[in-house]
Amino acid sequence: MFERPRGTRDFGPEEMAERRKLENILRRTFESYGYHEVMTPTFEHAELFVERSGPGILDEMYTFKDKGGRELSLRPELTAPVMRFYAQDMQRSPKPLKLYYFGPAFRYERPQKGRYREFWQMGLELIGADTPQATAEMISVAYDSMKNAGLKNFRLRIGDVKILKNFLDSIGKNDRDTMRAIDKRDTELPDEIMEFISMNNPEELENHGPEDEVEHYRNVLDLLSSAGVEYVMDLGIARGLDYYTGVVFEIEAPELGAEKQICGGGEYRLAELFGAQPVATSGFAIGFDRTLLALKKDGFKAELKGPDAYVIGSKETISEAFALARKMRNAGCIVEMELTGKGMGKALKKASSIGSKYAVLVGEDEVESGEYTIKDLSSGEQRKMPLEELLSLCPSDKEGY
């Protein structure tokens, strides 16, 4: 027996239905803001991620040498690949450029609930716009994503690392340890820092700098407020986000425990790192698996759809039944056929257990008369109808493709 590798998952039909449902909701939300999907390779040169995240990332990546001696890594996130794509091929695209992605990422970490070695991210990058409305809109995509998915209990926190760093500089505390302590809300933080990160009203920023950034930050918050986006101001967002340059935000689902962060992003500079002309950029990534976990706690479900019809033939009529099933499918129906040669009783039982709307009986009588017996499996009613009428029961459009 083989087991799946540690930290990976298999998804059965029911779970895939849920994943597709959430995926579609998020896609629709992103697209409602004019974003278009892109896709990049699952592996990249290892250096790409080191450039973006620092050498520490090497410990959590799946890195290997290919037969040509190239150092490659399974991507641990998708922002760097998308920005690499931008730098390589899309610098001349009209701005603002709105790109979104959905796909798996890989990290070698100890798995637990909400943390897997293969996990999915859906996110976006907004390239070439840094006005308050650009950033506010970007954040509002993330907010709407959670709302549209039906997540009840989540919290959007918005901070600004430029303002935070400026403050820490002014008191001589702009260092990694302090940032880490702030992020963890370490109670041993000096009072002046606690006071700073406890501010929850933009008005209080009056005497803090830098002035243009404070104004930008306040404009972003104002725009969100006026549009009805609920958030809390939190200047204590300070995760190892070296490449973030201004407004940053996180969304968390408190009921998830240790792995409660389901979305994170902000304004950043990366293009230059990858050899492109400098451009203002912002974006975020949603932890798809975590979001789904949080949603399921709120009762998120997707039903597996049964077929429209279940065609049951007899030994003598198999070829007619087989052909009929195909005609119905071409007319737009989802049709299953009895494949195991069960008797009528078992076949009907099967049809209703998989949730088929109708059973279509194709026996010798039917073949002779050209009228098929169709039975409504929920009401139990049945009657005979010719092929044409039967086909008219199928949804005529094939928009599903």
Next chain:
RNA sequence: GCCGGGGUAGUGUAGCCUGGUAGCAUCAGGGACUGUGGAUCCCUUAGGUCGGGUUCAAAUCCCGGCCCCGGCCCCA
């Protein structure tokens, strides 16, 4: 990587403390029922995570691996 909890048929569980026949439910397959279903009854398949130790005897006690779970770290 660190600290802690756990792993019994496909799934959910009982037994473990106080070693000695592994039980129940459900699902799946088949039958009662050879053209009419969700019911009932019967039958079948199928199990103590893996390796080592203690013992006459290990699901049960001890050690290690693997996997899952809670937390730390880091992050989505």
